[in-house]
Amino acid sequence: MFKKIREFIIESCIRLSGLLVILFVILIFLLLLKESLSLFGVYPIKDFLFGTKWLPVSEPPKFGIIPLVLGSIFVTIGAIIICVPLGVATAMFIAEVAPPTLKHILKSLVEILASIPSVVLGFIGIVWLGPFLKETFHLNTGMCGLTGSLLLAFMALPTIISISEDAITGVPKSYREAAFGLGATRWQTLWRILLPAASSGIMASIMLGIGRVIGETMVVLMVTGNSPILPHSILQPLRTLTATIAGEMGETVSGSDHYLALFATGLILFIITFIINFIAEVYLQRTRK
Amino acid sequence: MSSAKTRQNIAFFILGLATLVVVVPIIFTIIYVTIKGIGAVNWEFLTAEPRDGMKEGGIFPAIVGTIALVIGTMFFSLPLGVLAAIYLVEYAKDNFFTRLIKLCVVNLSGVPSIVYGLFGFGLFVLLLNLGKSIIAGSLTLAIMSLPVIITATKEALETVPASFREISLSLGATKWQTIRNCVLPYAVPGILTGTVLSLSRAAGETAPILFTVVCFWMSYLPQSAFDQAMALPYHLYTIATQVPNIPSKIIFGTAFVLIAIVFLMNLVSIIIRAHFRKKKLW
């Protein structure tokens, strides 16, 4: 009798846990939405979404997120240009070229990269990469978008490499055998058969990499400088959506418009990454077929 | 040599070059931080408090805070993550609800860490009135760690042969008895590996703890879960960017200790995985 009650309780907890996962996503969205709506009560949403000046401490304060959005876009594009070719190429090397021992070492190194905390990479950006770029390219300052892009590319590499490598390795053996049977070289097989077959997985990895880059906070906070103005080039200091929240939250008064505006910025981030992850999941579903 | 072979050699060479470009910075980063930081690490560094505005002394409170956060995160995320995974693998039917849960797990894994920080601040610190505290920070980090634990547990459960379940049920065991006796014990290695991995990530995160638990400096160690705490990632951030004139040896030393702790945890998870792979029960 007691056994039955105990089992019922345990199974209820199990079912509840599944529910809680959905609940958390909804809670995050609702919390951000609630504060954002409070903001849009006093500050027009059009000015928020399309305003080109982010001046939270001016009189009256301006909360236009375009400079921040552009900042995020600039560093993201910069990062993607670097990490996608490098990542996919490395994935190809690990999957098809490297002998087993080397493969093992490389995969371990990529895992090591994935676990380096972002604050440490940001620190490296400040003490080494930033000054290095400033010297080499004769920039005004090393704390600019380019430094951020390079470090972000570095951070997104493990995602792209491991998922792409899985995708390439996951192509059915029959494809390879058919190609070799027709006399193709390993490279031809890789380039013409395996890559296209793995394309859904690779696309998914790129989407997830983009999501990782857009959502990164500490690196950009530490190295891209601190000016939330409209960026014209990646060699300038700029601000991203993430760094703005992290950098300014400490200075706001709870409940003030600035405070609400930061939550609204968080909402925009949440929506962007939600969409990116959804697209990535769609691509991943295709690979599972 | 045929032109196709030549093209292959060139192509593979370029691929190798790309790999090198990826790998060299990884090794460089580790060596750089180690060389510049290991000099600062001695017994005093690890066990003393910072003095003289962080310019001297050690990082002990930050280490304690990080350990407290890791334990707190595990306390909340492990049971919830394992139970949710058990639901998905053993109980859920293939319907809309289940697909929704899986989609939510994917989404939780993609939420930016700073958004978790905002959420934790809004919900745990303010709404639930926990204040900036270890418990608020742990809860925030726990939700952030859920997707990794759920995914690792799911995979571990799915690896257990279906025949075990069939045998147990055919002998008249109930569903939960089957899970508890014939499935879970064999999934433990995978669960442990995934948990330690996710905790190593949590230990290195800064953004989620910015508004939920950390303070710049405390003159005492946290006395309870409702206290604030210092933490290594935040400490590194502060002394690297907010406080001037700190000897670079100390900053590098802090970075080194942080990396060392994260890598140590990673190593533990790898050892767990290798140990159980060797045992190979079936």
Next chain:
Amino acid sequence: MVNEVIIKTKNLSCCFDTNCVLRDLNLEIFKNEILGIIGPANSGKSTFLRSLNRLNYLNPLYSQTGQIIFDNKDIKQIPDNILRREIGIVFELPQVLPVSIYNNIAYGPKVHGVKNKEKLDEAVEIALRKAHLWDEVKDRLDIPAMKLSGGQQQRLCIARTLAVEPEVILYDEPCSGLDPISTAKVEETMQILSESYTQILVTNNTKQAARVTKRCGFFLMGELVEIDETTELFTNPKDKRTDDYISGRFG
């Protein structure tokens, strides 16, 4: 000999999604008999067997109409875990848990609440003796069950089922992976067990059915074509299809 009916099916139909593998089955099973179920592949034999202890429901696509009566009760009224204790099953391939011989057998009694070590020891010994495995393993009960040979493992599975004291034992092609000597040992065990248990044997091997069973039913494409005393069925089948199958014209 009183022929008491222990299981009865009424218009039983079993379907996986839209594919119905068993249609309108009406069959009686008598207490303490060894009933054989023969027929070519995909006739619904295993599905029939597994409908008796509701193992088919592990497949989410499964659906069932009709009734199964066990001990004068509709089995829908009996909770799954109690039903499966009364009706045990031995699978085609020896499937043992990755634990010791002792723990494999003790698992059943343990989940049904037996905690006392002496009672468990006793249950394990009785089960192993009934399955004719005791003498071979009594000195090494702690070794992993996976170290036993295929035939020994299959007898272990029988012992495991016996340990929960069922009334009925189902066998789903139990000897298909075994060598002739192990097969003979399993068949011998079944003969001795029939004094106390009702047994249903699904087999692809008509000769085995002839050796072991008293009554035999021939299934073809989801239908029970004919059921009779084994000797009658094999020498004097009433349906041409039965005759064709038994003489090997198809299979």
